[in-house]
Amino acid sequence: MTTAPSPLLLPDGRPAAQAWTLSPALRHLNHGSFGAVPQVAQLEQQRLRAEMDRAPVVWFPALPRRVAEARAVVADFLRVDAADLALVPNASGGASVVYGSLPARPGGEVLVTDHGYGAVTMGAQRLARRWGGSVRTARVPLAATAEQACAAVLAGITDRTALIVVDHITSATARWMPVAEIGAAARRLGIPLLIDGAHVPGLAEDPLAGLEFDVWVGNLHKFGCAPRGASALVVRSGLRDELHPLIDSWAAEAPFPERFDTQGTIDATSYLAAPASLAFVERTWGWRTARGYLHALADYAERIVGEAVTALTGESAAVDVGMPVNALRLVRLPAGLAGTRVEADALRDRAAAELGVEVAFTSFGGVGYVRLSAHVYNTAADYEYFADRCVPALLSWARSRARS
Numbered sequence: 001m002t003t004a005p006s007p008l009l010l011p012d013g014r015p016a017a018q019a020w021t022l023s024p025a026l027r028h029l030n031h032g033s034f035g036a037v038p039q040v041a042q043l044e045q046q047r048l049r050a051e052m053d054r055a056p057v058v059w060f061p062a063l064p065r066r067v068a069e070a071r072a073v074v075a076d077f078l079r080v081d082a083a084d085l086a087l088v089p090n091a092s093g094g095a096s097v098v099y100g101s102l103p104a105r106p107g108g109e110v111l112v113t114d115h116g117y118g119a120v121t122m123g124a125q126r127l128a129r130r131w132g133g134s135v136r137t138a139r140v141p142l143a144a145t146a147e148q149a150c151a152a153v154l155a156g157i158t159d160r161t162a163l164i165v166v167d168h169i170t171s172a173t174a175r176w177m178p179v180a181e182i183g184a185a186a187r188r189l190g191i192p193l194l195i196d197g198a199h200v201p202g203l204a205e206d207p208l209a210g211l212e213f214d215v216w217v218g219n220l221h222k223f224g225c226a227p228r229g230a231s232a233l234v235v236r237s238g239l240r241d242e243l244h245p246l247i248d249s250w251a252a253e254a255p256f257p258e259r260f261d262t263q264g265t266i267d268a269t270s271y272l273a274a275p276a277s278l279a280f281v282e283r284t285w286g287w288r289t290a291r292g293y294l295h296a297l298a299d300y301a302e303r304i305v306g307e308a309v310t311a312l313t314g315e316s317a318a319v320d321v322g323m324p325v326n327a328l329r330l331v332r333l334p335a336g337l338a339g340t341r342v343e344a345d346a347l348r349d350r351a352a353a354e355l356g357v358e359v360a361f362t363s364f365g366g367v368g369y370v371r372l373s374a375h376v377y378n379t380a381a382d383y384e385y386f387a388d389r390c391v392p393a394l395l396s397w398a399r400s401r402a403r404s
């Protein structure tokens with residue numbers, strides 16, 4: 001039986017959460033959606049902004065060099081070559097870079113999965129429309145093993161497939177996808193592969209080891225806790241010569257990745273402050289210890305919340321996601337809740353307003369789930385609160401919905 005891990009503390013003995021500025025009026029169980037920035041990194045970003053505003057004409061010419069320095073730190077964190085990594089504002093932007101840079105393929109298909117992040121899939125649809133082609137969606141059962149998931153994706157390949165887009169960790173279903181196997185097959189077939197690794201930085205020690213892909217993008221502002229607007233775009237193919245940043249600027253004729261270091265007049269302090277977050281977790285607990293804690297805490301969270309739902313509904317709320325993620329877990333909601341994404345988002349807003357909890361609700365295949373995140377500032381008490389106070393409320397909302 002999974003037990004609650006002891007809370008992580010700061011070196012002076014205070015709870016880890018004291019290093020963040022999250023509202024004490026809310027339980028924050030949704031690191032996965034928008035992250036949470038430790039105060040030390042917020043202060044670093046404020047310091048950088050003050051420097052920018054004191055002498056903008058000194059700041060901007062020196063900015064590309066400082067972005068390149070931040071890029072090297074991020075590359076080190078992800079264990080990739082700095083020459084393969086550019087900084088982009090977010091995972092969505094990284095996907096847009098790929099969609100905007102790929103050579104035209106008239107009539108080409110973009111292969112996505114039904115677990116894909118909606119906004120990234122919408123970008124794929126726009127690309128396919130531009131090509132006069134279409135998007136094909138591979139259906140991957142929620143509980144698919146690595147082999148089954150890989151087979152489901154590969155079954156969607158046709159002779160028109162011009163790009164595969166697959167998540168490394170999925171958003172609505174909180175599972176890994178077998179990107180190593182998919183990447184090897186894509187490379188064999190010569191089909192470009194974009195891996196959406198939005199949730200990955202921070203959750204795996206060496207996340208890109210042995211992977212074959214054309215482009216991988218991962219947010220530093222999720223589990224890496226960086227200020228928002230900092231993502232890594234990693235390239236491992238000749239596509240590097242085609243890729244251009246979202247904003248055409250003075251470095252447009254420089255090679256990859258330097259041409260991403262100049263983006264006109266923009267506030268790039270999120271890039272420069274990202275290393276402060278990565279370093280804070282490393283020096284306070286070490287990322288490896290932090291990951292061990294998140295894993296143990298998420299095990300506990302999944303168990304107690306699942307048991308609470310099961311006890312009240314009489315139906316098992318346990319979910320098999322095939323390839324579970326250390327810090328993100330699903331529990332099935334009482335029937336009638338979060339059957340669609342719009343309903344799931346409305347439930348999120350209601351839970352924040354009425355139950356004092358920030359948590360993600362997701363929908364997959366018409367079934368609603370609560371997606372629990374764990375980070376170092378969370379403790380067992382957060383999920384006990386959810387199990388004891390929020391689950392009964394959710395059940396009563398489901399029942400009143402069923403009656404109306």
Ligand SMILES: Cc1ncc(COP(=O)(O)O)c(C=O)c1O
Pocket residue numbers: 032033090091092093117120167169170171196197198199219
């Ligand atoms: C799988 C996946 N891709 C892309 C995104 C979008 O991230 P961003 O809003 O930082 O672009 C998310 C956000 O949750 C995600 O989960």
